Amino acid sequence: MNPNPTPAGLQLRSLVKPDGQLEISLATVPTPEPAHDEVVVRIEATPINPSDFNFMFGAADLSTIKRSGTDANPVITAQIPQRAMKALAGRVGQSMPVGNEGAGVVIAAGESERALMGKTVAVLGGAMYAQYRCVKATECLVLPDDATPAEGASCFVNPLTALGMVETMRREGHKALVHTAAASNLGQMLNRICIKDGIALVNIVRKPEQAALLRSLGAAYVCDSSSPTFVEDLTDALAATGATLAFDATGGGKLAGQILTCMEAALNRNAKEYNRYGSTTHKQVYLYGSLDTTPTEFTRAFGMAWGMGGWLVFPYLQRLGPHAAQALRQRVVAELKTTFASGYSKEISLVEALRPEEIAVYAQRATSTKYLINPSKG
Amino acid sequence: MNPNPTPAGLQLRSLVKPDGQLEISLATVPTPEPAHDEVVVRIEATPINPSDFNFMFGAADLSTIKRSGTDANPVITAQIPQRAMKALAGRVGQSMPVGNEGAGVVIAAGESERALMGKTVAVLGGAMYAQYRCVKATECLVLPDDATPAEGASCFVNPLTALGMVETMRREGHKALVHTAAASNLGQMLNRICIKDGIALVNIVRKPEQAALLRSLGAAYVCDSSSPTFVEDLTDALAATGATLAFDATGGGKLAGQILTCMEAALNRNAKEYNRYGSTTHKQVYLYGSLDTTPTEFTRAFGMAWGMGGWLVFPYLQRLGPHAAQALRQRVVAELKTTFASGYSKEISLVEALRPEEIAVYAQRATSTKYLINPSKG
Numbered sequence: 001m002n003p004n005p006t007p008a009g010l011q012l013r014s015l016v017k018p019d020g021q022l023e024i025s026l027a028t029v030p031t032p033e034p035a036h037d038e039v040v041v042r043i044e045a046t047p048i049n050p051s052d053f054n055f056m057f058g059a060a061d062l063s064t065i066k067r068s069g070t071d072a073n074p075v076i077t078a079q080i081p082q083r084a085m086k087a088l089a090g091r092v093g094q095s096m097p098v099g100n101e102g103a104g105v106v107i108a109a110g111e112s113e114r115a116l117m118g119k120t121v122a123v124l125g126g127a128m129y130a131q132y133r134c135v136k137a138t139e140c141l142v143l144p145d146d147a148t149p150a151e152g153a154s155c156f157v158n159p160l161t162a163l164g165m166v167e168t169m170r171r172e173g174h175k176a177l178v179h180t181a182a183a184s185n186l187g188q189m190l191n192r193i194c195i196k197d198g199i200a201l202v203n204i205v206r207k208p209e210q211a212a213l214l215r216s217l218g219a220a221y222v223c224d225s226s227s228p229t230f231v232e233d234l235t236d237a238l239a240a241t242g243a244t245l246a247f248d249a250t251g252g253g254k255l256a257g258q259i260l261t262c263m264e265a266a267l268n269r270n271a272k273e274y275n276r277y278g279s280t281t282h283k284q285v286y287l288y289g290s291l292d293t294t295p296t297e298f299t300r301a302f303g304m305a306w307g308m309g310g311w312l313v314f315p316y317l318q319r320l321g322p323h324a325a326q327a328l329r330q331r332v333v334a335e336l337k338t339t340f341a342s343g344y345s346k347e348i349s350l351v352e353a354l355r356p357e358e359i360a361v362y363a364q365r366a367t368s369t370k371y372l373i374n375p376s377k378g
Numbered sequence: 379m380n381p382n383p384t385p386a387g388l389q390l391r392s393l394v395k396p397d398g399q400l401e402i403s404l405a406t407v408p409t410p411e412p413a414h415d416e417v418v419v420r421i422e423a424t425p426i427n428p429s430d431f432n433f434m435f436g437a438a439d440l441s442t443i444k445r446s447g448t449d450a451n452p453v454i455t456a457q458i459p460q461r462a463m464k465a466l467a468g469r470v471g472q473s474m475p476v477g478n479e480g481a482g483v484v485i486a487a488g489e490s491e492r493a494l495m496g497k498t499v500a501v502l503g504g505a506m507y508a509q510y511r512c513v514k515a516t517e518c519l520v521l522p523d524d525a526t527p528a529e530g531a532s533c534f535v536n537p538l539t540a541l542g543m544v545e546t547m548r549r550e551g552h553k554a555l556v557h558t559a560a561a562s563n564l565g566q567m568l569n570r571i572c573i574k575d576g577i578a579l580v581n582i583v584r585k586p587e588q589a590a591l592l593r594s595l596g597a598a599y600v601c602d603s604s605s606p607t608f609v610e611d612l613t614d615a616l617a618a619t620g621a622t623l624a625f626d627a628t629g630g631g632k633l634a635g636q637i638l639t640c641m642e643a644a645l646n647r648n649a650k651e652y653n654r655y656g657s658t659t660h661k662q663v664y665l666y667g668s669l670d671t672t673p674t675e676f677t678r679a680f681g682m683a684w685g686m687g688g689w690l691v692f693p694y695l696q697r698l699g700p701h702a703a704q705a706l707r708q709r710v711v712a713e714l715k716t717t718f719a720s721g722y723s724k725e726i727s728l729v730e731a732l733r734p735e736e737i738a739v740y741a742q743r744a745t746s747t748k749y750l751i752n753p754s755k756g
Contacts, residue, residue, distance in 0.1 A: 055654050086679070087679055090646070090649065090651075090652030090653070091652045091654075094652065251678055252678070257673075257674075268467075268468065271468065273468075274468035274469040274472065274474075275468070276433050276469075277690055280693060287678070288682075290678060295635075295675050295676060295677045295678075296635075296675070296676050296677075296678060297673050297674070297675045298673060298674050299673045299674075300629055300630070300665070300668060300673075300674060300688075301464070301465055303688065304666075304688035304689070304690045304693075305688055305690075305693070306687055306688045307685055307686070307687035307688075308685070308686045308687065309684055309685035309686065309687075310678075310681065310682035310683060310684045310685070311682070312655055312682045312683075315658060315682075315683070
C-alpha cells in the first residue's frame, strides 16, 4: 500500500451514439490502488497516431464539429455519416477511452514493484489519453535514465511496426522493401532501420518536398507519385532493388495495384521466355493503414503470383512469439534516441486536444502536424 | 523404332503481331519420331477451357473477327486493343501452339514404352490443339480400358483445380469453402467432391436457373448474386458453414470484396466484444480466373485479418510436392466417370474451331456452351 491514495484524473472518452452523433469529452475517473504487480503511471506524453485519431473520431465528418461544455470541461460533437455506422455498430453507446501508447513517471507501485517508483516508463496499454494509468508492471518498458517521457512516448506503435515490416520481409523470403507515405514519422524510422541494416528500401511519397526530405535523410530510392515519370521511376527502383514486398499506408485508391504492376514489369525485364500467367515470383502488398479511405481498385495486370492483405503489427508480433517480439522491443530501447526518435510539431494538454482549431491541424495526420498530448500539462 | 514413320498433322497456332493483330491459323507440322521414353498420341479430344480461350484469343476484340484463307485452311484475324498489348509483349511475333490438356490413343512408342501402344491416355502437355503430339510417357495418364478420349479429355485442369481448392482449404486451416461461377463444369465437379468428402460448400451463381441446377445436384448452400437478398443470403450461408476461404473465378468487379465483407459480418454475429480492427479470424479470397475483366474493387470493410491473391493450380501442385500431387491425379482416374465427369455441348474439328459462328458460341465460356475439339475429326 502507498501512504497517499492515488488521485483521480481526467480521461479522454469517445462515444458513438445510436443516432450517429460522436461525442468526445473528458471524464474524471478514479485511479485504482495498484495491486502487488501493478504500478500507477502519471502520463506525460502520448502521441496522436493515425490509428488513435481514427478511433477517437469514429469516421465522423470533421466539417460538422461543434464544441460545447465549459473551458475546463469541453465537449466536442460531430456527425458520423450513415454509411460508416455499420462498421461502428459494436461500439455504439459505449463511452470508450482512447490512446494506444504513452510514457510517464511511476508515482505509485504495488509491493512487488517498488523498484519502479520514480522511473520513467513507456506503456502500451490503451486508454493513455489520461492523467493516470494503473497498469501491470510487465506492460511497462523502463526507459534509460536520461530519456524523457516525450522521447519514450512513441516506443511501440511506430518502432514495432517498422521492425515488424523488416521481420516480415526476412521471414517471407523477400530481399527488399517498398513503403508508401514514406515521409511519415514511421517512414523516416523505417528509412533509418534499413540504412543501418543494409536493406534496400523504395520510398514512395506524394510530394516533391517529401522526396527531398527523404533524400536528405540518406534514402537511396525515392519515387514521387505526383511525378509524370512515377511509373517508370518506380519500375526502375524495383528492378534495381528486387523488392517484391510493399507496405502501403494509404490502403485506398490505385496505389497498391500500381505497385504490383510495376513489380511485375521489373521482374519481366529480365524474363527469358514468355509466361502466359506472368512472372512466377510472388509479389505481395500489405495494406496496414487507410490514409486514403476510398475503395481499393486494381487492374489485374501482374500475373497470378501476387497477394494483397491486411497487416497489423500486434497480431503479427503475437504470431512471432514472445522471444522474437521481446528482441524487437529491446532494440527500440537501445536505439531510442537515434533510430527510433520521433518528432512532434506541438505538445498540447487534454483540454487543448478538444479545441476545434487544434483538431483542424492534427486531423491532417501529416508528418508536419503530428501532435503529442501531455495529459499532465496544466 | 516404329515400322512406319509417324504422319505430319495439323496444329492450331495463335500469333500476336506487333501492330496488335491477332492471327489464328492451322499449321501442318511434322510429328517427331518418339525417343525411347516418348510416345506419339493421336489426339481425339481436347476441351476449350477458359484459360485456353484467353490464350488463343489474346484479349482480342471479338467484334473485329474476320475469316480468310480457304475452307480447308482457314485463318481468323482480330484486333487486340492497344491497352491489352503491354501484357502480351512477351509473345509478340511468336506463333504459339494452344491447348493445355487432351486425350487420345498412343500410335507410336519409343522402345521403353511399347506397353503403351494402343492405350487411351490423357496428357497435360500444352499444344494439344493438334492431330498428333509426341510427349514423354511420364506425362501421360493411362485411362481405364473402358474410358473414351472424350471422357478423359478434361482429366487435369478442372479436376486438379477443384481438388487443389479442397487441399488449400485443409492446409490453410479453413473448414468450409466458397466458390463463385459455381454452376460451371468446375463448379459442379467441386460440388460433387464436397458432397462426397462432407465439406460445406457455399455456391455463388448469378442466375436463378444456375441456382436451381446446383440445388438439383444436391448443393446445400446456393446464393444467387442477382437476388435482392444476396448479401443476407450469403452472410447466412457463411455463418452456417463457417467458411473463411473463397475461390473466385470472376476476378473483376466487387464480388471478391463482397465475399470478405459478408465473411466479416458472419464472424461478427457471434462476437462478444467490440474490436476496432475487426474480427481476428483470417479471411481469404483467391482470384483464380478473370471471367469479369473489369478492375477489382473493394471497400475495406472487413477488418485487417484478410488476404486476396492469385491462385493457379499447377504452381500450387508443385508446392505440394510430387507425392501429394500424384495422390490427387490417382483420385481423378479412379473417379473419372463419376466425380470428375465433364460435359460438353458440342464436338468440333480444328477447322470448325476457326469458324466465326462457332467462336461466337464457345467465346461465351458458359457451362452450356463448352466445346470439345476432336482434332482427328475429318
